[in-house]
Amino acid sequence: MNITNLRAALQLLFFAVLTYGGRAGLRLGHALPCFSCPYVSGCAGQCYLMALQNSFWGMEMPLAAIFTSRGLEALLVLTGFLLLTLLLGKIWCGWICPFGTLQDWIAALRRKLGIRESQWSWMQTDRLKPVKYAFLALLLVIPLFIAHMGLHDDFTLPFCQMCPAKPVMPLFAGRTDYFSIDTTNSITIFMTSLSMVLAAIFLVGMFFKDRFFCIFCPLLALISIFDRIGFVRFSKNVKTCIGCANCQRICPVDIRSVHTETSKQNVMSPECLACMKCAESCPTDGTLSFQWLRWTLFTSSFAGAIRKLAGGRSR
Amino acid sequence: MIKSGRAVVFPALLCSVPFLLVLLILMMPQSALVGDADVQLPHLRIVYGEEQALSDGTVMLPLEIHCENIQRRNCLENLSAVTVGVASLPAFGPSVKQTKPLVYQATPVIRTGGRWMIQLSTGSPRSFAVRVQARSAINGKTICLTAETNCFVFGRKRGAKAESKAETLTPAWFFGLGMSINPPFYYWPQTETPLEVTLCLGRRVLPKTMITVFDESFQPTRYLTDSAGRVVYVPPDDPALNRLSEKAAKQVFLVSVHNEGNDCFVATRTLRLHRNRLSHFQSDMGLVLFGATATITGGTVIWMRRKGRQA
Numbered sequence A: 001m002n003i004t005n006l007r008a009a010l011q012l013l014f015f016a017v018l019t020y021g022g023r024a025g026l027r028l029g030h031a032l033p034c035f036s037c038p039y040v041s042g043c044a045g046q047c048y049l050m051a052l053q054n055s056f057w058g059m060e061m062p063l064a065a066i067f068t069s070r071g072l073e074a075l076l077v078l079t080g081f082l083l084l085t086l087l088l089g090k091i092w093c094g095w096i097c098p099f100g101t102l103q104d105w106i107a108a109l110r111r112k113l114g115i116r117e118s119q120w121s122w123m124q125t126d127r128l129k130p131v132k133y134a135f136l137a138l139l140l141v142i143p144l145f146i147a148h149m150g151l152h153d154d155f156t157l158p159f160c161q162m163c164p165a166k167p168v169m170p171l172f173a174g175r176t177d178y179f180s181i182d183t184t185n186s187i188t189i190f191m192t193s194l195s196m197v198l199a200a201i202f203l204v205g206m207f208f209k210d211r212f213f214c215i216f217c218p219l220l221a222l223i224s225i226f227d228r229i230g231f232v233r234f235s236k237n238v239k240t241c242i243g244c245a246n247c248q249r250i251c252p253v254d255i256r257s258v259h260t261e262t263s264k265q266n267v268m269s270p271e272c273l274a275c276m277k278c279a280e281s282c283p284t285d286g287t288l289s290f291q292w293l294r295w296t297l298f299t300s301s302f303a304g305a306i307r308k309l310a311g312g313r314s315r
Numbered sequence B: 001m002i003k004s005g006r007a008v009v010f011p012a013l014l015c016s017v018p019f020l021l022v023l024l025i026l027m028m029p030q031s032a033l034v035g036d037a038d039v040q041l042p043h044l045r046i047v048y049g050e051e052q053a054l055s056d057g058t059v060m061l062p063l064e065i066h067c068e069n070i071q072r073r074n075c076l077e078n079l080s081a082v083t084v085g086v087a088s089l090p091a092f093g094p095s096v097k098q099t100k101p102l103v104y105q106a107t108p109v110i111r112t113g114g115r116w117m118i119q120l121s122t123g124s125p126r127s128f129a130v131r132v133q134a135r136s137a138i139n140g141k142t143i144c145l146t147a148e149t150n151c152f153v154f155g156r157k158r159g160a161k162a163e164s165k166a167e168t169l170t171p172a173w174f175f176g177l178g179m180s181i182n183p184p185f186y187y188w189p190q191t192e193t194p195l196e197v198t199l200c201l202g203r204r205v206l207p208k209t210m211i212t213v214f215d216e217s218f219q220p221t222r223y224l225t226d227s228a229g230r231v232v233y234v235p236p237d238d239p240a241l242n243r244l245s246e247k248a249a250k251q252v253f254l255v256s257v258h259n260e261g262n263d264c265f266v267a268t269r270t271l272r273l274h275r276n277r278l279s280h281f282q283s284d285m286g287l288v289l290f291g292a293t294a295t296i297t298g299g300t301v302i303w304m305r306r307k308g309r310q311a
Helices: A003-024 A048-053 A069-088 A091-096 A098-112 A122-128 A131-148 A158-162 A165-173 A186-208 A218-224 A246-250 A277-281 A302-311 B005-027 B239-243 B283-310
Strands: A232-236 A288-292 A295-299 B043-048 B059-068 B080-090 B110-112 B115-122 B125-138 B141-154 B177-182 B195-201 B210-214 B220-224 B230-233 B249-260 B263-274
Touching: A003 A091, A003 A098, A003 A165, A003 A277, A048 A069, A048 A131, A048 A158, A048 A218, A069 A091, A091 A098, A091 A218, A098 A165, A098 A186, A131 A158, A131 A218, A158 A165, A158 A186, A165 A186, A186 B283, A246 A277, A277 A288, A277 A295, A277 A302, B043 B125, B043 B141, B043 B249, B043 B263, B059 B125, B059 B141, B080 B115, B115 B125, B115 B141, B141 B177, B177 B249, B177 B263, B195 B249, B195 B263, B210 B230, B220 B230
Parallel strands: B141 B263
Antiparallel strands: A232 A288, A288 A295, B043 B059, B059 B115, B080 B125, B110 B115, B125 B141, B177 B195, B195 B230, B210 B220, B210 B249, B249 B263
């Protein structure tokens, strides 16, 4: 089994486990570094972004509660997130995240229909990179405004309210409720309208561009902060690189730095999803490799690249 | 012919008396109850206080016991045999499909400055059923008063376990009318959600009995129980409540009076109603907006791709 097929199989497995595992009693907590959406009834665990925003363990928590057992609990959830992030890093994004898997399925459908992927210029890609940090800043700041500046409670969980996973992922549990406008008051109308607009834009985007949402994902931005100290490493042997740019062409999020890097060994960029497609398509033995601490998870090889080429799989 | 001033004013005053009376009645908030001997009786009420989150994660909910007659005069001091029972279950899981009878435990009433309070305190998310019972007497007639409510308190204390050393109340403790709601522990009572109210005296349901619902401004609405002693009450949508936070709630009181022999039974249930979470979801509007945005976005992408190819 090649890495593409292994990844596809594991993605399917994790999608099923995270989406339906709760129905079998599986409880993985509130600190998962992937879009295991809490709005899916019967999900096995919850995306850490919700805990980060909420009033129990997150930014909306009152100041007085920080130095109490509640603060300790918040710290424990954060520690859980950090441990999971350090342990698997970007593998959460490329291999486990159910919303990422859905994006891969939508892209696979596009390929089946014979529609080519939209190509962006490097400038366009670079301009969009900071958006995920803006989302991250918003989801950290708005709860603070609710807790301390009297912002209306209906802005609570701001990112969850506008996240495209909120209306889309519950569809897999048979819930269509979130494809609605909540007319309770002007704030709920605004937030649910925004949710519908963003869900539509991102779903169309996912169809025409691989991993379109990941370009804007605040969780990816959060995980990438810990890239340097994480156990998962992505390294390049610059001496053996022949500069074929296969890695750049195959990358679902259009990362250039792996190809252009000429001196540093560490090529894990903040946008990298650790999907390992670049290493799989690299035709030189041992040039690109993913390691977990000192153990090699996957390394590029001429034979592997030929096998992938023969398999005829594009991005 | 011009009449004297007195001759004009007197008939005018006489004519205006009925109008003044009607006006006066309309201005009185409990106008519908005036003349209703049953509801002029004192009734117990549980009134919710402000929930307090303590620094260790424990949440404390004070409940105040009121006993008033229609003139809103405090009758607490006329009560005897006052007992409070509190049953508690975990807020999530089995309590939603609660099938076993609730186990009530005796809870002390804190009396300070003429106010009677109960404090519900929990470190974990729990649902509570509270029942207050008391007796009173008017003109030699015994009045059995009960007040009930159900509520959720979401405590967040780490490692908190529900344990109570309070005395468990036996079934013999119950007297007076019981006004139960179904579903009993469904999340929290919401506007626009049908609540089935059943009126019982012991194990006997009371058909064709009046239940008066007082809204937050004490405006009454009356319902008659069916042959099974039930009434389906649907709290109406409240735009004022909708504008507030989801946690905001208003208090609604259900009162019923039943006479049997020389005894009179007065039951009150307090509902802490929140705005409805799902009834305002307009899926048509959502799908139209989603579809329109998807069409515009898709169209723009296709147009840009074609433009790029031509270039």
